[in-house]
Amino acid sequence: MSTAQKPAPIEVHDVTVAYRHRPVLWDIDVTLPEGNLIAICGPNGAGKSTLIKAIMGLVPLASGKVEIFGKPAKQGRTLVAYVPQRESVDWDFPTTALDVVLMGRYGHLPLFGRPRKRDKEIARQSLEKVGMLDYADRQISQLSGGQQQRVFLARALAQQTRVYLMDEPFAGVDASTEKAIVVLLRDLREQGCTVAVVHHDLQSVPEYFDTVMLLNLRLVAFGPVETTFTSENLNKTYGGRLSLLTEVGERLRKSEWSARR
Amino acid sequence: MECAALNPPAVLISVSASLAPWLEFFTFRDINLRLILAGCVLLGISAGVLGCFAFLRKRSLLGDALAHSALPGVCAAFMLTGTKDPVIILIGATVSCWVGAISIDLITKHTRVKEESALGMVLSVFFGAGILMLTHIQRSGNASQAGLDKFLFGQASSMLDRDVWTLAIVGTIMLCAVALAYKEFKLISFDAEFGTALGLPTRMLEIALSTLIVLAVAIGLQAVGVVLMAAMLVTPAAAARYWTDHLGNMLLLSGFFGAISGAIGTYISYLGPRMPTGPWMVVAVTIVFLMSLLVAPKRGIIARVLLLRRIRRKTAEENILRTLYVTGEKEQRMDAPSSVAELQQFRTMNPWILDRTLDRLMDRGLVNETREGFFALTSDGIARGARLTRLHRLWELYLTRKLELAPDHVHDDAEEIEHIITPELEALLVAALDDPAVDPHAKKIPPAMDRESAIS
Numbered sequence: 001m002s003t004a005q006k007p008a009p010i011e012v013h014d015v016t017v018a019y020r021h022r023p024v025l026w027d028i029d030v031t032l033p034e035g036n037l038i039a040i041c042g043p044n045g046a047g048k049s050t051l052i053k054a055i056m057g058l059v060p061l062a063s064g065k066v067e068i069f070g071k072p073a074k075q076g077r078t079l080v081a082y083v084p085q086r087e088s089v090d091w092d093f094p095t096t097a098l099d100v101v102l103m104g105r106y107g108h109l110p111l112f113g114r115p116r117k118r119d120k121e122i123a124r125q126s127l128e129k130v131g132m133l134d135y136a137d138r139q140i141s142q143l144s145g146g147q148q149q150r151v152f153l154a155r156a157l158a159q160q161t162r163v164y165l166m167d168e169p170f171a172g173v174d175a176s177t178e179k180a181i182v183v184l185l186r187d188l189r190e191q192g193c194t195v196a197v198v199h200h201d202l203q204s205v206p207e208y209f210d211t212v213m214l215l216n217l218r219l220v221a222f223g224p225v226e227t228t229f230t231s232e233n234l235n236k237t238y239g240g241r242l243s244l245l246t247e248v249g250e251r252l253r254k255s256e257w258s259a260r261r
Numbered sequence: 262m263e264c265a266a267l268n269p270p271a272v273l274i275s276v277s278a279s280l281a282p283w284l285e286f287f288t289f290r291d292i293n294l295r296l297i298l299a300g301c302v303l304l305g306i307s308a309g310v311l312g313c314f315a316f317l318r319k320r321s322l323l324g325d326a327l328a329h330s331a332l333p334g335v336c337a338a339f340m341l342t343g344t345k346d347p348v349i350i351l352i353g354a355t356v357s358c359w360v361g362a363i364s365i366d367l368i369t370k371h372t373r374v375k376e377e378s379a380l381g382m383v384l385s386v387f388f389g390a391g392i393l394m395l396t397h398i399q400r401s402g403n404a405s406q407a408g409l410d411k412f413l414f415g416q417a418s419s420m421l422d423r424d425v426w427t428l429a430i431v432g433t434i435m436l437c438a439v440a441l442a443y444k445e446f447k448l449i450s451f452d453a454e455f456g457t458a459l460g461l462p463t464r465m466l467e468i469a470l471s472t473l474i475v476l477a478v479a480i481g482l483q484a485v486g487v488v489l490m491a492a493m494l495v496t497p498a499a500a501a502r503y504w505t506d507h508l509g510n511m512l513l514l515s516g517f518f519g520a521i522s523g524a525i526g527t528y529i530s531y532l533g534p535r536m537p538t539g540p541w542m543v544v545a546v547t548i549v550f551l552m553s554l555l556v557a558p559k560r561g562i563i564a565r566v567l568l569l570r571r572i573r574r575k576t577a578e579e580n581i582l583r584t585l586y587v588t589g590e591k592e593q594r595m596d597a598p599s600s601v602a603e604l605q606q607f608r609t610m611n612p613w614i615l616d617r618t619l620d621r622l623m624d625r626g627l628v629n630e631t632r633e634g635f636f637a638l639t640s641d642g643i644a645r646g647a648r649l650t651r652l653h654r655l656w657e658l659y660l661t662r663k664l665e666l667a668p669d670h671v672h673d674d675a676e677e678i679e680h681i682i683t684p685e686l687e688a689l690l691v692a693a694l695d696d697p698a699v700d701p702h703a704k705k706i707p708p709a710m711d712r713e714s715a716i717s
Contacts, residue, residue: 056457057457058454058457078460080458088452088454089451089452090317093317093450093451094317094506094507094508095447095506095507095508103448103451103452104459106444106445107459107460109444112442114444115444139506141506155455159459
């Protein structure tokens with residue numbers, strides 16, 4: 001079909017996010033191109049998770065807008081599979097691995113509708129893709145951290161979307177899970193999917209990803225790993241706090257006032 | 262008239278009239294009793310089922326705050342209408358619970374006060390206001406107010422036809438709602454944010470679930486009272502969690518626990534005329550919880566104690582096998598016997614436990630008593646001892662090589678690890694260490710003996 005001007009998977013326009021009036025992300029403007037593996041890097045508190053949540057419409061935007069395949073985020077977000085941080089849920093919840101993965105199908109089901117046979121099939125296939133099919137009926141608290149992470153990834157796969165946003169899937173996982181995730185990411189890219197991953201291990205960025213986003217309260221750099229993942233950009237991201245930005249943010253919080261919204 | 266004399270029911274009635282009260286209960290003849298029993302069982306079921314969600318969402322305390330904040334609503338409903346009609350009281354209680362819930366939400370969001378303080382504040386302020394209104398009503402000399410104070414601790418025997426019918430209808434609607442939205446309630450209890458990301462109306466679902474929990478509290482107030490209602494909400498869920506790892510089963514079980522607690526409470530108050538139903542329901546559900554805590558499989562205390570004992574026994578057995586093996590190495594004769602005193606030197610063990618452990622090892626053909634008080638490994642025992650020693654020394658080597666610990670620092674760790682290493686871990690260790698021959702103390706590492714390891 002028309003190759004010209006197909007809307008990008010995710011467009012972030014001048015987005016600012018504030019918690020209690022203190023901006024934690026300033027004026028982010030970025031377009032995630034289709035078919036890339038994107039690492040989102042930055043120091044602690046740089047707003048990496050917040051950016052993902054802002055894209056998914058899980059935190060209110062102080063200003064700006066997000067478009068997903070040209071649609072407003074609230075409508076478009078069903079086209080994006082979201083993998084939250086593993087610690088964000090209580091793994092002692094009474095349910096099985098398969099049941100959690102099945103939750104990825106809920107967006108495709110009518111409200112109050114029961115999962116059908118086909119949904120269960122897709123859930124099992126998703127578990128198989130992350131090497132967890134043998135654990136389908138296991139209570140989730142009995143799984144190791146890495147296995148729990150893989151269940152979360154399988155849940156995203158079960159959504160069968162073209163765009164994935166993953167919040168620190170590599171955090172605290174064993175070597176075999178790390179390998180499984182890398183294989184999965186490459187598979188997704190081969191299928192032409194767009195995947196953005198919050199990633200902490202700078203060393204493995206060039207190996208695992210082709211595109212990098214450097215973030216520290218504002219967007220420092222975004223582009224192909226070869227040209228963007230430079231020591232100069234990394235210094236800008238990690239070295240030296242932008243004390244003025246933090247200071248102004250703190251003042252905004254104290255004044256509890258905002259010209260935006 | 263002749264027919265009537267032969268009528269069997271007439272005979273039955275005369276028999277039941279002479280029954281002892283504890284048996285007569287089970288004939289369910291007393292219409293009043295049937296009413297109260299139905300009411301208590303129904304409220305037990307609905308509180309038990311909805312309580313699971315409060316429990317799993319870690320909102321147990323909210324249930325207590327909600328129950329207490331129902332009191333001003335109950336009083337206000339009476340003051341405005343002058344009746345104790347169950348529907349009106351229910352509406353009053355529900356509205357008041359909601360105001361309480363919203364207050365907690367607003368306080369947490371817009372002030373520096375943390376949620377647990379907000380819960381405490383709302384609970385006591387609303388309850389205090391309720392008591393104030395109750396006192397005012399009682400002083401006003403309104404005759405129809407009698408029994409309103411029963412909302413504090415509940416009085417099941419004051420339930421009338423209309424109360425039980427209201428309870429039954431509201432309870433049935435609630436349970437149907439849970440059955441309908443089971444999948445959605447499960448999702449928002451486990452991972453609400455993911456639900457929002459999927460495009461589900463999570464905000465609306467959360468309001469619906471909270472409303473159902475509020476209703477579950479409100480319909481129990483007459484029988485159990487505002488002070489104790491939270492126990493009927495949370496305790497059955499906490500007990501049910503011990504028995505199952507499946508949410509659906511947990512809901513059923515929790516509802517069942519609530520129901521039998523309701524029945525037991527009714528039974529006890531039927532036997533003793535002065536016995537209150539609500540508090541006895543709470544006692545019953547607490548006993549159910551304590552039983553679950555004790556005897557539930559896997560999670561129960563007894564199961565865990567038994568497991569611990571098995572592990573301790575296994576460790577003691579393995580320690581003896583290893584001691585005998587090392588002695589054999591020194592003597593250069595693997596079936597060299599050791600005396601009990603020698604074993605005691607190596608392993609500071611209670612003599613009685615040592616005795617029992619040796620008995621078990623002999624029963625299993627791993628050790629035999631060569632002469633009075635002297636023990637040696639059998640050929641099976643030597644194989645087991647070799648494997649344990651192998652794991653011990655592999656781990657010591659791993660610690661000194663990979664963690665660069667001093668050789669005299671690694672023994673105690675290995676003592677612990679040797680009991681838990683699986684064949685898979687052993688294979689990994691061997692691979693990581695290039696199938697070593699000696700440990701950090703230059704002692705020989707016994708080669709792998711069993712068939713699986715021989716292949717790898």
